[in-house]
Amino acid sequence: MGRVRLRAAKESDMSSIRTYIERFQLDDENMSFEQFIVAEKGSRIVGFGRIKHYESCYELACLGVLEPYRNQEIGAAIVKKLMEVFPDNEIWITTDIPKYFERFGFELAKDAPQEIKDKIKGVCHAKHRPDAVIMSLRKS
Numbered sequence: 001m002g003r004v005r006l007r008a009a010k011e012s013d014m015s016s017i018r019t020y021i022e023r024f025q026l027d028d029e030n031m032s033f034e035q036f037i038v039a040e041k042g043s044r045i046v047g048f049g050r051i052k053h054y055e056s057c058y059e060l061a062c063l064g065v066l067e068p069y070r071n072q073e074i075g076a077a078i079v080k081k082l083m084e085v086f087p088d089n090e091i092w093i094t095t096d097i098p099k100y101f102e103r104f105g106f107e108l109a110k111d112a113p114q115e116i117k118d119k120i121k122g123v124c125h126a127k128h129r130p131d132a133v134i135m136s137l138r139k140s
């Protein structure tokens with residue numbers, strides 16, 4: 001089956017990505033393929049993640065790994081790659097699994113851009129993630 005490879009998503013990946021995003025109840029707002037990277041094993045997409053654009057900031061979002069491929073550090077590789085190519089110094093995330101993101105240095109945010117706060121009220125609740133919190137990490 002080969003190694004896991006990370007690459008930029010293509011338009012043709014979006015139908016699989018949309019299916020998994022729906023299954024994992026992740027943020028499906030304003031999606032476009034340019035925002036995603038995928039983890040691929042052979043020709044199969046086994047994970048993905050996204051840099052979501054807002055007017056005033058960016059969010060590391062939509063992290064997902066298919067169930068049979070979990071606990072093999074694929075999620076960690078996707079997070080690290082997105083952090084590396086992140087277009088801003090301040091990385092925002094909204095998540096209901098803060099413990100997972102602490103390992104990369106993310107901390108609970110005391111304040112956040114209004115658009116991120118709105119996401120907690122809007123998308124996270126709509127996706128049945130009432131426990132979602134805002135975290136952030138400053139790259140340098």
Ligand SMILES: CC(C)(COP(=O)(O)OP(=O)(O)OC[C@H]1O[C@@H](n2cnc3c(N)ncnc32)[C@H](O)[C@@H]1OP(=O)(O)O)[C@@H](O)C(=O)NCCC(=O)NCCS
Pocket residue numbers: 024062063064065066069070071072073074075076077094095096097099100
């Ligand atoms: C969260 C997710 C992306 C992790 O992917 P993964 O490839 O299995 O993660 P990794 O292999 O990098 O990390 C595994 C470690 O994270 C821990 N972990 C996995 N899910 C966790 C969770 N929900 N909460 C806390 N820790 C978690 C594992 O226990 C493991 O810990 P260890 O290294 O101490 O053994 C994957 O479980 C997933 O797709 N979940 C559903 C979608 C989701 O909730 N996405 C995040 C929304 S913000």
